[in-house]
Amino acid sequence: MTQLVENRETAAPATAGELLELVRTGRAITRSQLRALTGLSRTAVTARVSSLTSAGLLLLGEELASTGGRPPGALVFNKDAGVVLAVAIGRSRTQLAVLDLDGQELTADSRDHEVGVGPDELMAEIVDRFRVLLESIEPPVLGIGLSLPGTLDPARGLSIGSPVMSGWDGVPLAPYFADLAPAPLFVGNDADVLARSELLGGAGELGDVLVVKASTGLGLGIIAGGRVLSGHLGAAGEIGHTIVDAAGDLPCRCGAVGCLETIAGGWSLVARMAESGHPVGHVRELVALALQGDSVARGLLRDSGRELGQVLAVAINLFNPAAVVIGGDMGAAFDFYVAGVRESVYRRAAPLATRDLKFLPSTHGARAGVVGCAALALDHVLSPVAVDSRLAGQG
């Protein structure tokens, strides 16, 4: 007879961690708003807020404008109550950063390395660099976020299938950080982490979004209902190794033939650029040439976008996302790339699925990797359950 609508904020009495989340995501800035959102009594809100302020997670800010009576005091999230470390490991480059609890970079570093470098060597250097970065940082390290290309096991904190990073599969990564900081490590796939960078701060408001990572390889991060999908074996989003007719028998770096990457991946564009007499060392150089006006580079990017769009159209029909975010190195040439993507998507996807569909550039551009790693760590470290257990632990 009536529709059952599940619109209450929380089923159980809201905990301190949940109140922090409401403040952190901007849904509440006064105690009264917390009261209205949670249904808690004033005394309960007061008690939780004071436990959060005494733990340093909340600060009492300015007095706000009165709404007819005593003006409320603003509650502000203390973004400097801690930091997170972020490491985005790529095939040939690794980005590092220390970020505050809002996901703002405090210090950063990066390192180019040999393709095929092993975990012992690279991780040791990463830890050394973090030691330097942390010298001028006071707040405690609350978490570490790390991304790798390939399939990962987040529960065990290791790679379980990466054709790009040979020698990393099965190696637990947490021990490398043991002496650096007593903080938990969270690992994620590079495309998933890119997707998380788009979610940062929005707290899942985006809903359903596909995030393309178009770099040397092609990956897809899937956000459904505000959550990142990982699939049965953690291999969701493996868009680059879909077999497409246009790729014919071209051999892929994964060992198969006819993968989308062989005609649309960054590595194949670099190879084709060389064939046409314009050798470049990395996709990033190709993108730079395109931005400078090089017509060959622009054509290749557009072609790649077109091929990607063919597969993306199926993904759009499946997920009915609100937006498609284009990130990765090729995302830097957004206009050229998205033109090709759009062309295919609108031709092949269902009208209802493309109605209202937005194509957006990556919010954090070249920094999206580390920002996403930070978001991965922050999602866990600032989650209500984690906050509550930390409050309980500290008394």
Added chain:
Amino acid sequence: MTQLVENRETAAPATAGELLELVRTGRAITRSQLRALTGLSRTAVTARVSSLTSAGLLLLGEELASTGGRPPGALVFNKDAGVVLAVAIGRSRTQLAVLDLDGQELTADSRDHEVGVGPDELMAEIVDRFRVLLESIEPPVLGIGLSLPGTLDPARGLSIGSPVMSGWDGVPLAPYFADLAPAPLFVGNDADVLARSELLGGAGELGDVLVVKASTGLGLGIIAGGRVLSGHLGAAGEIGHTIVDAAGDLPCRCGAVGCLETIAGGWSLVARMAESGHPVGHVRELVALALQGDSVARGLLRDSGRELGQVLAVAINLFNPAAVVIGGDMGAAFDFYVAGVRESVYRRAAPLATRDLKFLPSTHGARAGVVGCAALALDHVLSPVAVDSRLAGQG
């Protein structure tokens, strides 16, 4: 340093509704097991269980075998504490059923109708038939589940885009049931509902599954992390209207050209069957012929599976599901159909995505539609929050 693993059953103290769910899904049958699973004290468990028993939702069953001391009394979910009504509306046929809280059919009915019948006429008849079915039923109606082909708005309880059911878009359906029973109505897409029928009882244990509805049209229900995905506009899973090269310029019933349905949908197989001199009235007849050994019908089903598999392969790469369930009318000829699907999928999907991948027939076969509608209603009606609020309301 250490991995954060979120393995506790519930963040907040477990409510009566959560205890009921543990019993209902078979994870606990004694009070002690509830204690172990929730961390609640014996007194708290006792209090909640007695409120559930006095509400009639739990029954005290047999004494179980002793484990060294006093033998525990079994807790059994009272599947007869209420019933749900299920209506699966199809293009030309509607199935109705009354089911207990375990999803077992008590009584059922079905009705063939004209393609294009309007909501006023059909819903009136449905309600009339339910009135008859309910005559011999004592337990109260707790919820009503209804499915329609096309895109629905679950919050408002109406269709928002169905090319198959013309005249239904924008018509609120709850009012039709107002006089029948004071129970909430829940509406869902036919493919999503099919997916829910697979989840029934398992409580999301399946994890990540794709459920194909291969009937007159082609639909896909997506289960990710035990939850049904619906997408931004509720249009997720629109697999049938993906443009595929093999379809060329064939016109689709949706108005576009080149949709997958034009070569693999049930309606196109029926048309092709007629072209080859074997006219049939419905896909179900074609499937029946295939099961009787008709080679033309078998060939058409296999071709359809093959074409579907091409698109499904992309979906499998994207989702990395643990299993693909094949339901709908064509799913009744599982062996012939899945042979074609398998062929394409293993050729086009990535090895990691197809490793461990299972193809399963629909658990509930021809009854899956109504069972899924019941599952939709039961998911809401038996959810912890709904149970708790009902307990609170009744005192």
Added chain:
DNA sequence: TCTTCTTTGTTCTTGAAAAGACCTTAGATA
């Protein structure tokens, strides 16, 4: 066979925590 142990389930006491009443603060409005 009888005692003791173990596990289950209930009742009573105790303690923690949240709700609500009451009070103070402080700007808006007449």
Added chain:
DNA sequence: TATCTAAGGTCTTTTCAAGAACAAAGAAGA
């Protein structure tokens, strides 16, 4: 200036769950 309204703090009451004590009922061992 007086009064109203809203925000925030303090005290009391109520609720609810944990823990202790106790009863029940079978298992294990003397």
